[in-house]
Amino acid sequence: MHKYQIDEETLQDVINIETGILYPLRGFMGKEDYQSVVENYCLSDGEVFTLPITFDVVEEFYNKLESGSQIALIWEGRTAATLLVEDKFQITEEDLFKIFKTTDDKHPGVLKEKKRSRYRVGGLTKIVDMSFIENALNPVETERIFREKKWKTIVGFQTRNPIHKAHEHLQRIGLEICDGLFINPITGWKKKGDFTEEAVMAAYNKMIELFYPKDRVYLAGLKTQMRYAGPREAVFHAIIRRNLGCTHFIIGRDHAGVGNYYDAYDAHKLASQLEQRYNLGIELLLLHEPYYCKKCGQIVTDKNCSHYATDRVEISGTIIREYIAKGSIPNEIMLRDEIFNEILSVKQIFIGEKETQK
Known part of the structure; x- marks a missing residue:
């Protein structure tokens, strides 16, 4: 199993997927769902959803992954969750414009997104350390x-x-x-x-x-x-x-x-x-x-x-x-x-x- 260190925002997305706050998501969006959200404000199955929820990784790690790979998501030395890879894709600046209506670095959401890697991995997530969701809003x-x-x-x-x-x-x-x-x-x-x-x-x-x-x-x-x-x-x-x-x-x-x-x-x-x-x-x-x-x-x-x-x-x-x-x-x-x-x-x-x- 691959291991990958995640940041706090990624951890929180995983928690919110697990608890159902981000229903109907069951994991990070793959290419088809991502593109559908960006273009049509809905998932590929037609369920309304307006913002992409994606997992970014560095290029070297991205190149190692294949469909069916498993990733242990590591937060502060602990395995918080796993991700079962379904597909991987890259995002573009054109996507950012469609989401934010601007690509200006002075926009805090745009700047934060540009600081992430353009390499994204989609797949089902599962919390394995239940202490992460014990006190989570749900x-x-x-x-x-x-x-x-x-x-x-x-x-x-x-x-x-x-x-x-x-x-x-x-x-x-x-x-x-x-x-x-x-x-x-x-x-x-x-x-x-x-x-x-x-x-x-x-x-x-x-x-x-x-x-x-x-x-x-x-x-x-x-x-x-x-x-x-x-x-x-x-x-x-x-x-x-x-x-x-x-x-x-x-x-x-x-x-x-x-x-x-x-x-x-x-x-x-x-x-x-x-x-x-x-x-x-x-x-x-x-x-x-x-x-x-x-x-x-x-x-x-x-x-x-x-x-x-x-x-x-x-x-x-x-x-x-x-x-x-x-x-x-x-x-x-x-x-x-x-x-x-x-x-x-x-x-x-x-x-x-x-x-x-x-």
């Missing part, structure tokens, strides 16, 4: 929790930021529609300058403690990497939350976007197209951007306020990050004081910075 557990709470309808919310007033607005809409709200922040790899897992989870725990009805909200982190793939990743996030037992999923403005690579509602457009083409198995709530209107004196959207062009105060994770990085206190229009103070209390607020001195 659909069996989340569905058990939802049943215990007697929730029949559950709205999922994806985030990589602490809660601010715009996201609070969206979540309260979800709570009006559904029995329960599942807040499921990304806790895997994110780009430098994003909020740390500690900051995000601390903010949400404080929000639930002080403001939300505790019996109607469940918080758990999702260990997977951000890809910043905009529209494709928005639907990918919906598929994951469907697998975790959600009946509804919120897609907001520039979901999973970064910089100016995607238009504000590109994710809405793609989601609507795929809803017509496939059975997604989850109802999408395509919600417009909440902002503070100085004229209306409250959080609104352009669907219920006529002052977008004249009185809008934008609220976003990017703006909140800029305030906190400069040591400023965001106006309560944007962020509750209790949440701001909770963020300041953590050891490290941003990824890539030194621990905050208390």
